[in-house]
Amino acid sequence: MSQSFDEISAQLQRRHRKSARLKWLSMGALGLAGLFLVLFFADMLSKGLPAFQQAQIRVELDYNEDATRMGRAALDPEVSRLVSRTFERLIPGMLADDPELLGTTETRWVLANAQVDQYLKGHTHRLNAAQQATVDRLAEEGNVALKFNTTFFTSGDSKMAEASGILAAALGTVMTMLVTLAIAFPIGVMTAVYLEEFAPDNRLTQIIEININNLAAIPSILFGLLGLAIFISFFGVPRSSPLVGGMTLALMTLPVIIIATRTALRSVPDSIRHAAFGVGCSRWQVVRDHVLPLAMPGIMTGSIIGLAQAMGETAPLIIVGMVAFIPDVSATFTNAATVLPAQIFTWAGEPDKAFVEKTAGGILVLLAILIFLNATAVVLRKKFERRW
């Protein structure tokens, strides 16, 4: 005897309720994830955006004889405690470079020290009551103001928060990533091409495949140890350099690129390979002329994401000495350098409260670069995706 619609509907009620519950649960999970993301961004933005502004102070500079030895002598004693010491230190040098300045005076905006900066931003500071009064007065007169922080983008690290910048680390990241890309991309793609298109499917290649997948899951700090043991100790690559950092990160990125490339190659339909073999292509021609071009969007996406991952990596670089204090901005492969996440790590450890916003500001820069890279990956994929 068959069931009526009503009977079946009654039974279905429970199933429908179940699926509705599952739907709400998954939407809840998504909402929660979104909430965390919003919280994270809000926190980073609120902490980090002030870092893009820095207090400056308009001072009268009196280039007298004393200032050739001690910069502070050029400043009014009342404000000299408010000006960044990095600027005071520059004055003797300026006078040595240009002796004609001697005996002249000049009014200009100079970097205020971090305490003034923090005071103006309403954070914890170490100004005494008299200094606070001075700053308040100067602010009223328009002689102290928060201005766009060019120093942050044009200088390297400094022990003084107001003078520290991200450029050295950013350049270090660029150089390191160049090394990583130059090593990991060709080796990774060719490895994947060999494994996917040429290698016989036997026990050996299966073991290799399993190990590549395992490599992708290894804690990254172990790659740092490997880099230390092999690249620095054995091959004598200069430590702390973008070269050794890049090589270490290349080891880490290789499995990611290999796996992404293999997936991309596998997604090329066999009918294309058959067509190419059918017109008499050799294996290499099939790969070069037909399979690789079709797999390229996937390969590039995977590589960029692998690179972005490497860019955010700190642990292995600590081991190869890339958390050095790097005040000089230089773009070489063999000199000591630092990278963005390592710079953030260094700043996070500074006792001076003024570094808190530098840390957050550095994170914002790193995030912006990563978002840019991932967006590039998406755009590339869309651009090269052949729908035909």
Add this chain to the structure above:
Amino acid sequence: MNMQAAPRHTVGTAPQVGQPHTRNDQACHDLSIRVRDLNLWYGQTQALKNLNIDLFEKNVTALIGPSGCGKSTFLRCLNRMNDLIPSVRIEGLVEMDGRDVNATKMDEVALRRRVGMVFQKPNPFPKSIYENIAYAPRMHDLVSRKAEQDELVEKALRDAGLWNEVKDKLHEPGTSLSGGQQQRLCIARAIAVQPDVILMDEPTSALDPISTATIEDLMDKLKQQFTIVTVTHNMQQAARVADYTAFFHLGEIVEYNDTKTMFSNPATKKAEDYITGRYG
């Protein structure tokens, strides 16, 4: 065709090894590919058993038989496409132009230049129509100048009966064509390298009846230049286009015969049952 008038062959009067049971007087009988004692295994499973067949030049030979009978596998033996499957083991002789195509000395790339292939599903390269045709001749150094290449593309497209439809959009993607046009593009691509033999693996099974008819006409025309071996599930198609038909069953060639005789008066009971639709 008069069914009653044709004399009924008996199974006992087998022809010479590899030869068709009955001759087709209109067909050319120059040998193109000679197959002797061909056995093929996929791992432990034997897919082809002691095949013997002579394929004649400038003919259409149809391979028919129920699914899984080995006709596609056999077809792929002729240009060594089975090499791409790792577990395949082949024994026996496939001889073309006096050479064993399975010999280690035989370069499969050279073989595939002389034995082209058209697949079941149209699979143009994801490139322009022009590039689909020009790619292989350029790769094989058949053309050196641009003008030569243009000429060859036009000739191949004309031979495939596609020229008039695509001459104004040669640089549009090959996949923008309809299914039937794509399949003719694949045929044009195959004939562009001037092979001797064209293998067709159910070339019309993914196409509508009108496209199918166009391809069948095309096969009829192309056999003046090329030896065509086609696998088909469609017995009317075999009857329409083929000069000779081989009936495969469970990895064996049960009957190889002149197409007319095959469909009017098959020599074997199995072929007769299949053709009359008792199984398949």
